[in-house]
Amino acid sequence: MTDRAPLFVVINTRSGRTAGDERCRLLASVFREGGREVEFLPVRTPAKLDAVAAQAVTRAAACRGVVVAAGGDGTLSAVAHATLGSDCAFGILPQGTFNYFGREHGVAQDIEGAARSLLRAKPQPVRVGLVNGRAFLVNASLGLYPRLLEDREAYKRQLGRYRWVAIVSGLATLMRDHRQLDLEIENGGHNRHLRTPTLFIGNNRLQFEQSGLSTAADALDAGQLAAIAVEPTRSRALFALALRGAIGQLGSTGRVIEFPFRRLTVHVRGQRRVKVAADGEIHRMRSPLVFSVSPQPLRLMVPAEDDRQERA
Structure with a gap:
């Protein structure tokens, strides 16, 4: 090139x-x-x-x-x-x-x-996540988060595509009661059972840092992805957790489970097809869901040093 x-x-x-x-x-x-x-x-x-x-x-x-x-x-x-x-x-x-x-x-x-x-700009290799073979750059999730995205789009169609609309719609969604996911997870040869309203897989250090999830952010530096889950929680507690995340203190709540991985298999009990949000777009995928680091990086055109903006 x-x-x-x-x-x-x-x-x-x-x-x-x-x-x-x-x-x-x-x-x-x-x-x-x-x-x-x-x-x-x-x-x-x-x-x-x-x-x-x-x-x-x-x-x-x-x-x-x-x-x-x-x-x-x-x-x-x-x-x-x-x-x-x-x-x-x-x-x-x-x-x-x-x-x-x-x-x-x-x-x-x-x-x-x-x-x-x-x-x-010049091309540099950048890590990409995969879920059932579908690429994602920032995050992928199931459970509550896809529901948040669906509600957010409905709000935006009425009020416009502004950041404050996304925040308000998200808080409104959190105030409703939500079913818990019943998950069996395979990670590095170890199995665990997990009940949670949402499972969030992240591939973006900035998003983790702004939420106060430093351990998850460090996993990305090691070439891994990071999984985030919340302990079984009612709507009011979810609302409080969201507020803690908004001020960068989600990791200090004691209600968040986070762990790194390169390949994660998730069986969703009682569901053959699952709504998965990948970078803001919702897909229906067959269970089990396999999250992994892509063996091939993306050749991203990264700005020259003089053109690069501060991460904010």
Whole structure:
């Protein structure tokens, strides 16, 4: 790949606060000013995302180009899934609510700044998580968390795609009673039984640090993923735990179970198919669920040192 490699941009026209056509014009201006050829592959409905991402990878592979994802963490994850193992470099233009993946790697949060830094970025290997073969960049979960995401989308359709809407909707969901998951877990040759309202698998140090889960964050430095579970808890206690997490003190509550792994098999008793949230997108997957570190890293276009933003 050269510094003039063409860019194939998969852009989610539903993400961000400006219209998709306007963002394409802005990006085209930035990239062409930088001497780069660019082709846009718009995604107007979620059902088309995987197919469009695969198309972008095919085109990029034919000319040693860069596959670029413009959208929220779900869009980035889907395009990364298509790119993984292709030997194509992968660039991002974050446009979501929290943008944990982009923030973790110092990518600017405004689309123009991210585009300009992409022109000077270089590929570096980045760890990817898998759940039943599906890639995720930030997190994957089952139980309460997918329910939080479904409720959040309903709130956003009514009130807009703002961070405060996501927070308010999450707190409202926590105030309702929730069933406990009944799990059998295999990890490194050891089995354990676990009852919990949610099982959360993380792959993002920034998200763990901001929640106060330092042990889980350290696991990522060792090339592992980290599992987080909450002891069986009623709605009021979940609400209190969420507030502790919001101020970075979740790990000190004594109600959280966390452990590292490279491969984890989860049997969900009483469920053949399970709702799994992977980077904000919900999938129905067959039990048992197998979470693992991908044997192949993603070749992420990481900003040059001078372009890198503070992790915040």
